[in-house]
Amino acid sequence: MSDSPTNTLITWVEVSKNSDFTIYNLPFGVFQNKRLSPRIGIAIGDKIVDLSILDQEGFFSDMFLPEGVFLSESLNELIALGKVITKKIRERVQELLLADNEKLRDNSSRGKVMVNRKEATMLMPVKIGDYTDFYSSMEHATNVGKMFRDPENALLPNWKHLPVGYHGRASSIIPSGVPITRPKGQTKDPETGAPVFGPSKKLDFELELAFITGKPTKLGDSISTADAEEYIFGFVLFNDWSARDIQAWEYVPLGPFLGKSFASSISPWVVTLEALEQFKVESPVQEPEVLDYLKCAKSHSFDIQLEAYIQPDGEKGSKVSTSNFKNMYWNVAQQLAHHTVNGCNINVGDMMASGTISGQERDSFGSMLELSWNGKDAVKLESGTERKFIEDGDTVIMKGFAEKDGRRVGFGEVKAKVLPAK
């Protein structure tokens, strides 16, 4: 296995030292540019390997892939071929990019295969069927419980027994770079207690990761925690935009609705589970003990550093949060096992987001709601500008990467600018 932790891999592609897209990563994405129609590629350094050209040139001829599978506007059809195939494709690309492999390096098609990432527009990587958002960070759930309910009993009685989640809206999930419009809605006037209508005054981000499912289940069937990773294709960064004032007024008793459904932004490169495997760490101890269907025989937690930045119009970006995916109380296998334990079926291209990922320290909180403690304390940016929530013209940027033994696997970024309400 070329990914084995003892093996140092060297590529003939120029990859800068801090690049997220190393030979160990090789994430899948969908791109187009002025010349090329939408197609599937793999990122390395500042380049994209155009898989459709590699295929045309016969580099996958022994795999008998469906014709034109890489000339698609989404990864769904490719992912549906199964992990055995997508793993083989990724490993073939890895082989071809190794410094001592001349097959592509010295091939006359090399110029056509390697596309500049700068000139490409990244599209939504998958056509998302259903989207679920979990609430799996204990620190985040505790902070929200303290602010909105009871500081003494911040976690509700069910929280440590099941991974709480809600079904979200797939239609408004957008790729990085697409601006969002400040949502309008009903909120409760803090002075009079009466409902008022207008643009949200508490627009917020949520720092999350999301996984994309790569294998369907039949209605009535469930996934065990032991099998869960077979159903996970890969991960993206996920900014679950939230309007706190709309959310606070509407959420009782059925949970989030318009305060969440106006937009969520994702990073366009899907980092595979295989690439993240080497960054696994022990899962946190769960006390009280969970029910049998939620028990795990091995770890499903990953050490992935996550960062959130705010960039006001005309200013530089300032980091406002540094968190880590390993902080999550509930892991991805438990989320998938719980999601399907009632027989609910999943499809290829479903998106399951983690919920806001907060750590214990103030500067590791994954939302402005927590960073400003619901608007009580302003967050100071590098320029001296202060923010309690997100203002019009601000761009929110999220980054994420794992690093170990000189190997780096990252997500690039997800960014979106906030436009004034219509």
Ligand code: MN
């Ligand atoms: Mn969320």
